[in-house]
Amino acid sequence: MTARDPWVNMLRTTVAAFAAGVGGAGAVTVQPFDHALGLPDGPARRVARNIQSLLLDEANVGRVVDPAGGSWYVEQRTEELARAAWDWFTEIERAGGMAAALDSGLVADRLAATWRRRADNVAHRRDPITGVSEFPNLDEQLPVREPAPRPPAGGLPRHRYAEPFERLRDRSDAHRTATGDRPTVFLAALGPPAVHSARTGFAANLLAAGGIATVTGTGDDPAALVAAFAESGATVACLCSSDKLYAESAGPVAAALTTAGARRVWLAGRPGDHAGVTGHLYAGCDAVGVLTELLHDLEVAG
Secondary structure, eight states: OOSSSGGGHHHHHHHHHHHHHHTTOSOOOOOOTTGGGSSOOHHHHHHHHHHHHIIIIISOGGGSSSTTTTOHHHHHHHHHHHHHHHHHHHHHHHTTSHHHHHHHTHHHHHHHHHHHHHHHHHHTTSSOOBTTTBSOOTTOOOOOOOOOOOOOSSSSOOOOTTHHHHHHHHHHHHHHHHHSSOOEEEEEEESOHHHHHHHHHHHHHHHHTTTOEEEEEEESOHHHHHHHHHHHTOSEEEEESOHHHIIIIIHHHHHHHHHTTOSEEEEESSOOOOTTOOEEEOTTSOHHHHHHHHHHHTTOOO
């Protein structure tokens, strides 16, 4: 469940409820889409209830016995899950039972290892989160909800996958409230649109995941890009183009932007030998780490 673009949660809960029904779950609870924002309101609770009714009565999920029966894929995955679960249960029993496993830290350590692995996948956007790490909307107006009561202290930690990106967005929002402007990066798009569009779009999408707006300047002339950079009011720039044009123009353009006052010049593409470039954005990079570094470059309070 995400606090950003929370309406997408309705799709997530529908898919989860459908999977539970197809899998033969005896009981299913669908969370309201605004659960991560605080106390859900009446319409959100009503939608959550009706998702179950829709699946039962309109999609007829409840009228089919074992709808996944006969599917080798589903049967195989079920077998793998059952065996893995049984191995874990027997490990707990060997440790003296659940109480002993909790006291010894066995359960906490296993959960922490799983969280580190999943958090790394989210940070590198191998596991994308729509509306948060992918396709974020910087202009969204979030619904306001009453704060939910704090959960009891102690126990095992609870995490939401979207939290690292949402904390970056919160920093950006606080910066805009304090200064009147959202942190902004200038995208220096080198060459014609056919050459730079893919990386310009990639960079803008990645930066928006951290609450960073973008202003794009196009052209091959360093002087024209410097003029567009100065007009943008940005203090950090990112070059966007093809590898071929990077080899020809990245160095001179980066030098011109640095002379014009850019604190740092990044490049959308994998690390290479580009004079004057001090950071890289690319598919598979640690997006949370890169965005944290960029917010520091933009002097956004942590």
